Amino acid sequence: MAILFKESLKELKSYKPAKIIQDIKDAYQINNVIKLAANENTFGVSPKALAALSETNNDLFSYPDGKSRLLRKKLSQLQGVPEERYFFGNGSFEILGLLSKILLDEGDESIVQETTFGWYKSVTKISGGKNVIVPQEKLENNLQGMLDAITDRTKVIWICNPNNPTGNYITHDELEEFLSKVPNHIAVVIDEAYAEFATNEDFPRTKEFINLYDNLIVLRTFSKFYGLAGIRIGYAIADPAVIHELFKVKMPHNVNTLAQRAAVAALEDARFQEQCLRNNTEGRKFYEVAFKERGLEFIPSSANFILVNINNSSQLVCEELLKRGVYIRPGAEFGLDHYVRISIGKKEDNIKVIETLFAVLDELEQQ
Structure with a gap:
């Protein structure tokens, strides 16, 4: 058999x-x-990150810090977000998978735009969820379409901003209005993998929304702007209750020592x-x-x-x-x-x- x-x-x-x-x-x-x-x-790669990697050699026999404390503190200082709101993963890929584990039961629905990063649809299927696909006219972001797609089975809405592969973005005011209309039991995941490249004045200042919306989860990565794709590290900013659930399902020692130290150094390389x-x-x-x-x-x-x-x-x-x-x-x-x-x-x-x-x-x- x-x-x-x-x-x-x-x-x-x-x-x-x-x-x-x-x-x-x-x-x-x-x-x-x-x-x-x-x-x-x-x-x-950031010269400071390379230097940090070359200096990290005498303690690799030890398991990495499971809470990425140094990196957590550095980001908190730079972004003005409390340390307890950070979660670190082996790139955004892992965090997206973990989010699907804590948010989706069999048959639950997730809402995603038709033309966007494909991994959102994959993690939904892996968790037994159903993708509700929202069409886009002329490849524009369709926030109203996502709101209209909400049902009593909706558990999560995935949004890439700026969007991949189109590169267009949702503005601060558009996102604020959208968040105000989403029921607070539905998670809104904003993947900002490319946010550091956006120079638009009206690009969302998402950290301003973190304290206002407990259902908002923001993802960032060190793979793109910081040039650390080969070392695999990303993070989520969310309500402490979300962070608590993510720690339940993450793999032990998921972010290695080299990645943590390179990320800290990259943040310091203005x-x-x-x-x-x-x-x-x-x-x-x-x-x-x-x-x-x-x-x-x-x-x-x-x-x-x-x-x-x-x-x-x-x-x-x-x-x-x-x-x-x-x-x-x-x-x-x-x-x-x-x-x-x-x-x-x-x-x-x-x-x-x-x-x-x-x-x-x-x-x-x-x-």
């Missing part, structure tokens, strides 16, 4: 991460690859942060100008990537780009076949990507 697996997993597909550079080199027999497909911080923000803002502007000159429709982004309509098959275009050593993300993976998502890179890489992309589009137009 074969092993019986959970019914809720039958239609679940495994998460598909970005390709590894070495795999691309091997597959296409090329020596150089520009990878702007995973929304990584292509400007590198110079690196300023460089990343400036370079990213300039890179976004470069792509916007290039797309306007080409006549391509794009979505203005507040993140470290940009989504553009190339009026062609994204799978076909991205395959041709891979042959030329350029890796960007085909929109077909998000259900947007005529779009591609390009992470913001270094100046020389951005130029190369645009030149190669436009050359491929020119070739396809002549066929």
Whole structure:
């Protein structure tokens, strides 16, 4: 008799991460690859974080601090949020999974937009919940649609802000009005993985809402802006009751010592942060100008990537780009076949990507 697996997993597909550079080199027999497909911080790692890692070697025989006390204290000082409102995980991926465990019972509903980060839908299915998908007109955030989708089975609403893969955002006033209309027994999870890249004056100051709404859970990560994707660390800010439940279901020692110390050091590296923000803002502007000159429709982004309509098959275009050593993300993976998502890179890489992309589009137009 074969092993019986959970019914809720039958239609679940495994998460598909970005390709590894070495795999691309091997597959296409090329020596150089520009990878702007995973929304990584292509400007590198904070020098202070690297120094902290090199200095951490004499106590790795000990288990890590299960409460990440030094990091908790540092964030509390910087953000003005009480220490008891923080929870740390092995990246936002883990925290999203833990939230689904404490919020969703079999058959419960979660509300999620049609075009957004796919892991929200996955963790709902893994926990036996049901995804209620809210459509978006012209890929705009649909807060009213999410409110209209609430039923007596709704337990959680997942929101990515700025949204991935579109890069557009919900404003402070829009979020405030939305939160005021959501019943307080329904958790609202705001994933702010790309918030540090947003320079908009009306971007939500979510920490102002934490004390007002016990059902609000805010996620941040060190993988994007702080360039620590390879070391895996993220955090949640929430009501202490939520933090208490998360500690019940988390794996012991889930955030390693190296990650904790690198994160503290990265928070202290103001110079690196300023460089990343400036370079990213300039890179976004470069792509916007290039797309306007080409006549391509794009979505203005507040993140470290940009989504553009190339009026062609994204799978076909991205395959041709891979042959030329350029890796960007085909929109077909998000259900947007005529779009591609390009992470913001270094100046020389951005130029190369645009030149190669436009050359491929020119070739396809002549066929």
